[in-house]
Amino acid sequence: MKKVLGILILLIVVCIVTAISNENFFSAYNMQNVIRLTSLFGIISIGVAFVIISGGIDLSIGSVICLVGSLLPFLLVEKGFSITTALLLVSTISIAIGLFHGLLITKLKLQPFVVTLCGLLIYRGIARGITQDETQGFGTTYAGLRYLAIGKIDLPFIEGFKLPVPFLIMLGLALVAAFFLNKTIFGRYLKAIGNNEVAARYSGIKTDRVVIMAYVICSFLAGVGGVLFALDINSVQPEGIGNFYELYAIAAAVLGGCSIRGGEGSILGVIIGAALMRVLRNSITMLGIPSQLEFAIIGVVILIGVITDELVKSYAQKRRALQQAKQTSG
Amino acid sequence: MNKNDSASPAVLLEVRQVTKQFPGVKALNQVSLTLNQGEALAVIGENGAGKSTLMKILAGVQTPDSGSLIIDGKTVSISTVEEALTFGIALIHQELNLSENLDIAANIFLGREPNSWGIINRTQTYIESEKLLKRVGLNLSPQTLVGLLTVGQQQMVEIAKALSINARILIMDEPTSSLSLHESEALFAVIRELKAQGVSIIYISHRLGEVNELADRVVVLRDGENAGDLDRASISHDQMVQMMVGRNVSQFFPHTSHQPGEVVLEVKNLRTPVNPNHQINFSLKKNEVVGIAGLVGAGRTELMQVLFGIDTPRDGAIYVNGQEIHIHSPKDAIRAGLALVPEDRKLQGLILEMAVRENMSLASVSRDQKPLGIINFAQERNLTKEMISAMKIKTPNDRQIIQFLSGGNQQKVVLGKWLAMSPAVLLLDEPTRGVDVGAKEEIYHLMVELASKGMAILFVSSDLEEILGISDRVLVMHEGKLTGELSREEMSEESIMQLATGQIREPVKT
Known part of the structure; x- marks a missing residue:
């Protein structure tokens, strides 16, 4: 909890500042939008958090989203697959991609950065090739399926505000992820490997399996994200969908306390990180800041967050070391 | 400190009440010493006694929290290696710091190349190097690549390098730890020659025989404090051990002989990937504590790693309780009842960023897991x-995050991690490295106690005292080969060193 406190405060501050300048920020419509998008980005950020905690990185997320997001409407609409078959197929593809990454990284000892960078190029290329770069969509059909991404649920007692369905999906996935990370030996091993893979191996941990699992989780959640993004926007352009999403996801994970050196991270932190990313974008519109500055502002805020975090951490460590010294000499 | 002031010919360096504190441990507490011109001063003490810290302070690698350094009667402050060099103090590390891809001359003048406009004057480096090599008795061309030299020769290059900056005080940290007997002799000859030239030498060693042979005076450190000085006349093996350990050695090492039980671990014709030319055969019985002695690079760690599945053997067979086992990973080894306390605690033994509890359970957590x-x-x-x-x-x-514990307590956690698995065979690689004296004694007691309860214990150590102190039997390795086996009655510092340096005698079968 302590670790996510800083970013939570930052999120609240940004919300308050925006709300003061523009009363529409807290309107039901805007909140529903922010929450829906936070949920979609939260899902892919949880995935990459697993990889980052293992000490790796995944740059291919945006392209996995593109591949899955283009294939789903392509299979359903153009090829006439049933919903079950199509979903099963895209899930299998995303899991296979993670398995492929994990095997290359553990068995061939390739660098995660390089493997997933190649993935970034390959999967988008495949998607654009299959679809001939044509925009894919569901039109007015598949309303039931699209409910997963754009559906809203009435909440008792709160007038006007409806809870976006993706929020529930994210909540479920986040709970499972947090459970995995904190309560199971898989999570324990993952953190151990992220901190010191050699010592983990010397303790009898099959480190390869754990690392492969992390990449599979990451790609699978990117696939889930791809399905939901496609259902959300309805007109999928293979050239553009998911561009830079890996960077948003990584930024959210890092903001949420995942060390890029591996070994630590919390799911709650990652969700708050994803929320901060979305709220920032929203605030820029709400505050009337020229949208050309969007990236610059997001970059600066993230940098400030990370710097503050590092300073607080090194201060705490110094104090702790000093206390230790006192204890042993006293 | 003041006992010899009047008698000393010329005090070159004086260390006065230096204190240095690290997180979790007081490395030096009010330590003092003096060094005379042209003297070979040995600094001895157990691992963790503060020798290395003191030397690093002298060489400007670390700065003291309090206390003073006096050179030629003037109080000086040394906060960088460069400053130490200007005072003529050079430190030769235990692990040599040479660039193997450069030749001798380039290494000697690295960072100080004579040059005009950035272009190195090679001829000058070769001429100067030749003179320096002569001083250290190294009969080689300065154009020889350092990578082609033996460890002993590389050490001479390090000394030549120190001389090239006119070092008056040469600090050597365990210079013979990886030298053959012959190379050590050559080093001693050079040290004597340098002494005659007026260079003072501070010599850190665990090898008390050498200290006895070489030192003019001995300063003993224990737990970061002065434990006494010995002048030439009073240097003796027993005196030194007594001062280092602070009590009678026989109490410190809790050896008790047990009737060994049946064979638990048997290794037949094992060839490790690092030393594939030698086949290793030995067995280990229940209730036994067996030490593996040898010099650095003898292949002891590699043997441990093969037994524990870190490396895979070229061929040969490993039997546990009479059954052949195939070990491809530590997990397989653990399943067969083996456990390894590795050599490098911080790199291989612990997850430093994790808590004591998480480190303790790292091996057993999967065995104890609940459903899902x-x-x-x-x-x-x-x-x-x-x-x-x-x-x-x-x-x-x-x-508590484990990196904030002392070395001894960290090592106990590593041990605890494996004891939770109740292994049949406990392998330990340098179990007391970087561990304070108190914890060391506790670890010895623990090892002996575990053996008495039926565990078979095989440990690698470079500390002969330790090997002699607690082993029921010792295996000695030299350059990848198991050169002999000594029973408790046969083992002595001399008999082990003979085998460890490759002066083969027939292995004694028990």
Whole structure:
């Protein structure tokens, strides 16, 4: 909890500042939008958090989203697959991609950065090739399926505000992820490997399996994200969908306390990180800041967050070391 | 400190009441020493006694928290290596710092190349190097690549390098730890020659025989404090050990002989990937504590790693309790009842950023898991609590991040991690490296106690005292080969060193 406190405060501050300048920020419509998008980005950020905690990185997320997001409407609409078959197929593809990454990284000892960078190029290329770069969509059909991404649920007692369905999906996935990370030996091993893979191996941990699992989780959640993004926007352009999403996801994970050196991270932190990313974008519109500055502002805020975090951490460590010294000499 | 002031010919360096504190440990507490011109001063002490810290302070690698350094009667402050060099102090590390891809001359003048406009004047470096090599008795062309030299020759290059900056005080940290007997002799000859030229030498060593042979005076450190000085006349092996350990050695090493039980571990014709030319055969019995001695690079760690599945053997067979086992990973080794306390605690033994509790359970957490792979937290807490009290681990609580514990307490956690698995065979690689004297003694007692309860213990150590102190039997290795086996009655510093340096005699079969 302590670790996510800083970013939570930052999120609240940004919300308050925006709300003061523009009363529409807290309107039901805007909140529903922010929450829906936070949920979609939260899902892919949880995935990459697993990889980052293992000490790796995944740059291919945006392209996995593109591949899955283009294939789903392509299979359903153009090829006439049933919903079950199509979903099963895209899930299998995303899991296979993670398995492929994990095997290359553990068995061939390739660098995660390089493997997933190649993935970034390959999967988008495949998607654009299959679809001939044509925009894919569901039109007015598949309303039931699209409910997963754009559906809203009435909440008792709160007038006007409806809870976006993706929020529930994210909540479920986040709970499972947090459970995995904190309560199971898989999570324990993952953190151990992220901190010191050699010592983990010397303790009898099959480190390869754990690392492969992390990449599979990451790609699978990117696939889930791809399905939901496609259902959300309805007109999928293979050239553009998911561009830079890996960077948003990584930024959210890092903001949420995942060390890029591996070994630590919390799911709650990652969700708050994803929320901060979305709220920032929203605030820029709400505050009337020229949208050309969007990236610059997001970059600066993230940098400030990370710097503050590092300073607080090194201060705490110094104090702790000093206390230790006192204890042993006293 | 003041006892010899009047008698000393010329005090070159004086260290006065230097204190240095690290997180979690007071490395030096009010330590003093003097060094005379042209003297070979040996600094001895157990691992963790503060020798290396003191030397690093002299060489400007670290700065003291308090105390003063006096050179030629003037108080000086040394805060960088460059400053130490201007005072003529050079440190030769235990691990040599040479660039193997450069030739001797380039190494000697590295960073100080004579040049005009950035272009190195090679001829000058070769001429100068030749003179320096002569001083250290190295009969080689300065154009020889350092990578082609033996460790002993590389050490001479290091000394030549120190001389090239007119070092008056040469600090050597365990210079013979990786030298053959012959190379050591050559080094001693050079040291004597340098002494005659007026260079003072501070010599750190664990090898008391050498100290006896070489030193004019001995300063003993224990637990970061002065434990006494010995002048030439009073240097003796027993005196030194007594001062280092602070008590009678026989109490420090708790050896008790047990009737060995049946064979637990048997290794037949094992060839390690690092030393594939030698086949290793030995066996280990229940209730036995067996030491593996040898110099650095003898292949002892490699043997341990093959036994534990870190490396895979070229061929040969390993039997545990009479059954052949195939070990491809540490997991296989653990399943067969083996456990390894590795050589490098921080790199291989611990997850430094994790808590005591999480480190303690790292090996057993998967065995104790509940359905769905859920961690058995209650079991984990109990285990940690048990181990903390059984091994007297000093930690505020079991959630303490382990990097903040002292080396000895960290090592106990590594041990605890494996004891939780109740292994049949406990392998330990340098179990007391970087461990303070108190914890060391506790670890020895623990090893002996475990053996008495039926565990078979095989440990690698470079500390001969330790090998002699607690082993029932010792295996000696030299350059990848098992050169001999000595029973408790046969083992002595001399008999082990003979085998460890490759002066083969027929292995004695028991």
